[in-house]
Amino acid sequence: MTLSARGRLRSSWDRFTDAITSETSVFVAKRLLQALLTLLLASALSFLIIQLSPGDYLDTLRENPKISPERIEQLRQQFGLDKSWIEQYFLWLWRIVTQGDFGTSFAYNRSVVSLLIERVPATLLIAISSLVVTWAIAIPMGIAAAIYQQRWVDRVLQVFSYTGQGFPSLITALLLLIFAQNTSPLFPVGDMTSIDHADLSLLGKILDVGWHMILPTIALSVTSFAGLQRIMRGQLLDVLRQDYIQTARAKGLPENRVIYVHALRNAINPIVTLLGFEFASLLSGAFIAEFFFNWPGLGRLILQAVQVQDLYLVMASLMMGAVMLILGNLIADLLLKAVDPRINLADIN
Numbered sequence: 384m385t386l387s388a389r390g391r392l393r394s395s396w397d398r399f400t401d402a403i404t405s406e407t408s409v410f411v412a413k414r415l416l417q418a419l420l421t422l423l424l425a426s427a428l429s430f431l432i433i434q435l436s437p438g439d440y441l442d443t444l445r446e447n448p449k450i451s452p453e454r455i456e457q458l459r460q461q462f463g464l465d466k467s468w469i470e471q472y473f474l475w476l477w478r479i480v481t482q483g484d485f486g487t488s489f490a491y492n493r494s495v496v497s498l499l500i501e502r503v504p505a506t507l508l509i510a511i512s513s514l515v516v517t518w519a520i521a522i523p524m525g526i527a528a529a530i531y532q533q534r535w536v537d538r539v540l541q542v543f544s545y546t547g548q549g550f551p552s553l554i555t556a557l558l559l560l561i562f563a564q565n566t567s568p569l570f571p572v573g574d575m576t577s578i579d580h581a582d583l584s585l586l587g588k589i590l591d592v593g594w595h596m597i598l599p600t601i602a603l604s605v606t607s608f609a610g611l612q613r614i615m616r617g618q619l620l621d622v623l624r625q626d627y628i629q630t631a632r633a634k635g636l637p638e639n640r641v642i643y644v645h646a647l648r649n650a651i652n653p654i655v656t657l658l659g660f661e662f663a664s665l666l667s668g669a670f671i672a673e674f675f676f677n678w679p680g681l682g683r684l685i686l687q688a689v690q691v692q693d694l695y696l697v698m699a700s701l702m703m704g705a706v707m708l709i710l711g712n713l714i715a716d717l718l719l720k721a722v723d724p725r726i727n728l729a730d731i732n
Contacts, residue, residue, distance in 0.1 A: 405716070414716075420707045422702065427472065433694060434468040440489040440692045462489055462681045462694075475588025475695065485702075486695030490688065495699045498684065505575055506680030509596055510669045513603035514661055521608045522654070525615025530642060532620060540612065556602040556675040563598055571595050573677040599672040607661065614657070618650040625649075655718045661711070 416460055437688045444450050459465050463474060471593040478484040485495040550558070563570045571577065575595045576588075583591055603671040622628065623646050673682030681700065 385689075407720070410716070411713070414709075414713050418706075421709065422705055425705045426476070426698065426702060429698060430468065430472045430475075433692070433697060434471075436692065438692065439464055440694065443691055471694075475698070480627050485699045488688070488692045488693055490691055490695045490696070495695050498696065499681070499699060499703065502679065502681045502684050504680065505678060506669050506673065508575075508592075509599045509603065509672060509678060509680070510515050512596055512600045513607070513669075516600055517604045517607045517611060521611035522606075522615055523658075525612040526619060526647065528612065528616040529619035529623065539618075540616075544609045544613050547605050548613075551606055552602055552671045552683075555605045556671060559598045560675060570598055572598065576677060599669075599676045599678055602672045602675070603669060611654070611657070615650070615654060618653055619646060622646045622650040652719060658711070658715050658718060 407610075440462070441455055441464065444458065445455055462469055467473070475486055478486065487493065488495050488498055491498060522653055524540055524543075528537045531537050563572045571594065576591055577583075577591050577595075580588060580591055598659065619642075623642075628641060631645050632638075636645075669678075669680060670682035670686070672678060673680045674686070685697070685700045687693075688700065
C-alpha cells in the first residue's frame with residue numbers, strides 16, 4: 384500500500400471515529416438531561432406514595448413506655464417530620480443538590496449514603512456474577528437449540544428451559560436451601576465468609592467468598608437463564624429463515640460463517656436490548672437470594688427500612704433503582720451501536 388493510500392485510509396478512519404464520537408457524545412448528553420427530569424419526577428412520586436402510607440417511623444417508638452412524649456416530639460422536630468411532606472421533600476432535594484446528602488437514617492442514626500456504600504458491594508457481587516453466569520450459559524444453549532431445531536439436543540434444552548421457568552427464584556432458593564441442608568457442610572449458607580476468613584491467604588479469601596456465592600448465584604440465574612435461552616433460540620431461528628441467509632448458503636459460504644457471522648450478528652440485537660433491563664433488575668432480583676441465604680447486602684437493609692418507614696433510606700434505595708434502570712437502558716443502546724454500526728443513535732428514543 385502506498386503512502387498516499389495509507390494517508391487516505393487513515394484520514395477516512397479519523398473522520399469515521401470523530402463522527403461516531405460526536406454522535407455518541409450528543410446521545411449520552413441528551414439521555415443524561417432526560418435522566419435528570421425522570422429522577423426528579425420519580426423522586427417526587429415516590430415521596431408522595433411513602434407519605435400516603437399510614438403512620439411514620441415514630442409510631443414504633445410511641446409504643447415504648449420508656450420513651451416520653453417530650454422525647455418523641457423532640458425526635459419529630461429533629462427528623463423534620465413536623466413539616467408537611469412538600470417541605471420535607473424540597474428540603475431533602477435541596478440537601479442532595481447542594482451537599483450531596485441523601486439524609487440520615489432514622490433507625491441507624493447514620494448517613495444513608497454510608498449505609499448503602501457498606502452494603503452495595505455484596506449485592507452487586509452476586510448480582511453481576513448471576514448475570515455473567517446466565518448469559519455465558521443461556522446464549523450458547525439458545526444458539527445450539529436453534530441450530531439443532533427439532534432434534535434431540537433442541538428437545539432436551541427445551542425441557543431445561545420449561546423446567547427453569549417453572550421454578551421462580553423463591554422456589555429455587557427454597558430447594559437450594561434443602562439441598563444445602565442435606566449436603567452440609569459442602570455448601571455453606573449464611574453470610575459471605577467463613578469464620579476463619581481473616582486467617583486465610585488472599586487466594587483463600589477469594590475462594591472462600593466464591594464458595595459462599597455458589598447457591599445464591601444459582602438461585603438468581605435459573606429463571607433468567609431459562610427465559611434468555613428461549614429468546615435467543617427464537618431470534619436466531621427467525622433470522623435463519625430470512626432470504627439473505629438462504630442467499631449466503633446458496634453462494635457456498637461455510638455453515639459456521641453463515642450462522643456465527645451473518646445470522647448471529649442480527650439475532651443478537653434484541654438480546655442486547657434485554658441487557659439493559661437485566662442490569663436494572665440486578666438489585667431487586669438479588670433481594671430474594673439475600674433474604675434466604677442471609678447474604679449481607681442491600682436486601683435486608685431496605686426491607687427493614689420499609690417495615691419501620693425509615694423515610695430517607697427508602698427514598699435513597701428507590702433512587703438507586705431508578706438510576707440503575709436509566710444506566711441499563713443507556714448501556715443497552717450503546718451496546719446496540721457497537722454491535723451494529725448501521726444503527727443511528729439519533730433515531731433511538
